[in-house]
Amino acid sequence: MAKRASKSRSAKRRYWLFKSEPSSYSIDDLAAESDQTTFWDGVRNYQARNMLRDDVQVGDRVLFYHSNARPMAVVGTCEVVKAAYPDHTAFDPDDHHYDPKSDPDEPTWFMVDVKLIQKFDTPVTRDMLKECGDLSEMMVLKRGSRLSIQPVTAGEWKAIHKLAGAKDR
DNA sequence: GCCAACGTTGGC
């Protein structure tokens, strides 16, 4: 019997946008980490959690977006280097993201590890996103879109690199 | 199960 063709050996790479308020964690903070790697903690929304837990895979690419800041912008890119595992900050009463209802034996909240690929020399500001026709459908531009983890398309990934004058690495 | 009150997000 032939091997199952459906069992593809390399899952298709996906693209994401992760939001962070730079006042709490910026791309410069990531750049300053040893290994330029960090865990992406604090996601406390079920829809975002589901994507993080079920869909974000090692090797996926991430746009690092600065929200609630000046300027609001995609400031660089990361690679997912570890898939979802329990977000320990949910169990720490001293942590800002503590969730008393979560249970270490059956974790509610998850996080992934990301490694910096590059910080853009030219951040792609929200205004630039809005002015680019190819990016007008991006979720982050939609009114009331509060998801901190959002899927983006390969085309959007490419267009943003073009606006940043950056190589797609 | 409904829904009003409340808290948070996050652009403006």
Place this chain on the structure above:
DNA sequence: GCCAACGTTGGC
């Protein structure tokens, strides 16, 4: 600082 859009909570 304002406030629209959401998500969550809790009384009923």
